[in-house]
Amino acid sequence: MTITLPNTDSAAFRANPDHWEWQYIDLMRRIWEHGDERIDRTGVGTRSIFGAQIxxxxxxGRMPLLTTKRVYWKTASRELLWFLTGDTNIRSLCAQGVEIWTDWPLDRYRKATGSEISRPDFSRRIVEDAAFAAEWGDLxxxxxxxxxxxxxxxxxxDxxxxxxxxxxQVAQVVESLRENPGSRRHIIEGWNVAELDAMALPPCHKTYQFHIAGNRLSGLLYQRSCDLGLxxxxxxxxxxxxxxxxxQQCDLEPGEVVWMGGDTHxxxxxxxxxxxxxxxxxxxDARxxxxxxxxxxxxxxxxxxxxEGYAPxxxxPAPVAV
Structure with a gap:
């Protein structure tokens, strides 16, 4: 594949050479040109590096929305709000038109039944049939x-x-941020070793840690596995x-976010x-x-x-590897 490099002499580049997204673009180029090529769990194959930071x-009010392609931030936000409910069934997501978790239950249903049901029909049945959702929609x-x-x-x-x-854990972090801001234990962990085999997909974004300096709250995410493209x-x-x-809940100002990738591919x-x-x-510059x-x-x-200000x-489009 021949990569077309951006025109660094263009007015757009000269106007914003320090844009945060160059970190992402440079990481993508490094993986594609120098990453280790390997067969992965999905059988699709990846190019991968180990250890990355953005x-x-x-x-x-700044927010890290990619501008070199459209990111459906409302879909991502609905997913986060769903996490905070503790729900593990895709029914409420499908009812909101959020399909980012549908492929895993759909794949399980097709393999178990031999059905070639389409994704829209599967999602529709998940929403309309509570018993079907209970049997096939849980992750x-x-x-x-x-x-x-x-x-x-x-x-x-005995x-x-x-x-x-x-x-x-989330409620505990809110309490600890309020009561013990200097703690090094403001952590939300998703990697429960005892329950990994029961999950449709073990946590990729697994460990969140938060840090207060002055009156600013920063967040760090360690991600064991990251599909950089999607x-x-x-x-x-x-x-x-x-x-x-x-x-907002802890009367602090937003600080910085630090994303860290393990197997980044x-x-x-x-x-x-x-x-x-x-x-x-x-x-x-989205706000x-x-x-x-x-x-x-x-x-x-x-x-x-x-x-506001998001003009991607x-x-x-790209396929999801299940």
Whole structure:
């Protein structure tokens, strides 16, 4: 594949050579040109590097929306709000037109039944048929379950253990940010080793940590596995949104977000996406306002978020590897 480099002599580049998105573009180029080519779990194949970092300043309402392709930030926001409910069934997502988790239950249903049902028909049935959704729409104890209902067990006198109350990590972080701002334990963890095999997909964005300096709250995400072509745009948006929500709830100013990738990769069948995106020049400066302060971190709605100044280039379609 021949990569078309952006015109660094163009007025657009000269106007904004320090745009945060160049971090992303440079990382994409490095992976595609120098990454280790390997066969992955999906069988599609990737080019991969290990260890990457991107930083973004949230001050003055700024939000990390890619401009070299359209990012559907409302879809990403609905997913985050769904995580915070602790729900693990795709039914409520499908009812909102959010299909980013549908492929895994759909694949399981097709393999189990031999059906060639289309994705729209499967989603429609998930929404309309509660019994069907209960049987086929659950993802297992994925992100939200671990975030707000991490299982605990209490020892019994006979040497057995009884299920105790679930641990709400998100509520604990809100409390610790308010009561002990200097703590190094403001952490939300999704990697529950005991339950990985029960999940449709083990957590990719697995560990969140938050840090207060002065009156500014910063958030860091460690991601064990990152599909840079598709998943990253949602991952860094969600990190920034969660950080902004926590800051508001704790009377803090938004600081910085730091995204860290372990196995950071591009799928081999994403060559058209890579070529097109690497030919584009970042521009623009999206800002977000949270228009209401709910009573708790769990009470936000999609209508609470307003984005201005986002003028991305065209969407670039690419297949999801299941």
């Amino acid at each position: 930083r973004f300043d949230l001050s003055e 297992g104890p994925v992100y939200g379950k671990q975030w707000v209902d991490w299982p605990s067990y209490e020892p019994q006198g 040497g057995t253990f009884r299920r105790g109350a679930g641990i709400n 998943g990253f745009a949602f991952n860094i948006w969600s990190l920034a949104l969660l950080t902004r929500m926590l800051a 591009l799928y081999l069948n994403h060559a058209p996406l890579v070529e097109e995106q690497l030919s584009r020049v970042p521009s623009g 977000m306002e949270i228009v209401r302060r709910p009573e708790t971190i769990f009470d936000y709605a999609i209508e609470d978020f307003s984005v 280039q065209a969407h670039i």
